[in-house]
Amino acid sequence: MQRFTGFDAGVAEWFAGLEDDNSREYFAARRPYFESAIRDRLAALLDDLSDELGGETKLFRQNRDVRFSADKSPYKTQTYGVLTGSQLSPAGLYVSISADGLTAGGGYWRMARDQLERYRAAVVGDAGAELEKRIADTGLEQWGESLATAPRGFARDHPRIEGLRRKSVTLGRRLRVDEGIDAEAGHAFVAGTWRASAPVLRWLDEHVGPTTEAGRWA
Template sequence: MAEAHPSPGHGPIGFTVAAADFYEDLEDDNSKSYWTAHKDDYEALVRRPMLALTDALADEFGAAKVFRPYRDVRFAADKTPYKTHQGAFVGTAPSTGYYVQIDASGIRVGAGWYEASPERKHRFRQAVDDARKGAALQRILDGAERGGFEVGGDTVKTQPRGWSADHPRIDLLRHNTLTLMRWYGTPDWMSTPTLATRVAADWRALTPLLDWHAKHVA
């Protein structure tokens, strides 16, 4: 990917270590008074750089949803009002797509699906059960893990109903959702346009996972 440039008004691409520090402090004091006192820091250190990054990636991957910083606490036991991370998501199917995040630990990049209807879970498990389709998914995951990504997602504790515990891909069958994620920390390139190049390279590497999902599940 050629060096990317943000849209006018969003500022330069890249998060400084101060963005991670902002979230570390927010974790310590997740209050309206802290947020009000540091809202300008959020805009300058977090939101505008995220908009610049997602604008730079939009031509290749599509427009991103940059999530709001406020938590929905209506039905939550945890009533802290602000998210302790800033995420952005490019959807390729319902609850499925590419993801990038900045938080106190630094940058993380990934892709996958984080929610699924009962019908989609069933189609996923049928595909995993199929020798050819299931083996193709396993090759994608194995290759991504060798490349530094970590397999994640919500799983059931035992085998799902209808499948045997000795199935050769029982670990995959247990997944309700499936993600691949890489954690970078706070490398020097995080604060430069190289960030867009790295995220784009990771998203390209994860496209086979989303293609598999589009073909067999979505």
């Protein structure tokens, strides 16, 4: 099995080029570099993290699904994967590489209706204060979509309205890749980010859990 050897300084330039020229011609001409220096190395990083934390890895396709999108650009401008079923959380832990750098995070993304019901019930209860504290203690950025206003049944001036408006609870951070990222730094960054998010993930696993809706996952 290939071990993670880091990302070189050409990664940012390759993705910046794809952003400027998102065409099959650009991708085909530079595919060998993508496969060896980007995709294979991200897969190796996920495998190394799986050895450390347990769980199953998945690397997603670079091609975009354009069937129902007005944007017909054929390729994603980031390469990403997840680790699921790890010792930190059964939910997916996320890692990606792009022109912006190496990004790592975790949480519940775009919660299904049944998850949102459980989440909001917990936020307004005693557990809500604990979630706020855990998020603040991570030192990570909080990402994800929020409603423009209060969800139905909740006052706009509710003391926990920011949490109630969230449709996702995800946290993470980014490491620049401009001059490259060596193997030790990259591994430590992703593992450290995931470990920092673990208290929030445990809260979500306890109070929200996976969806029971068909065809959806947490």
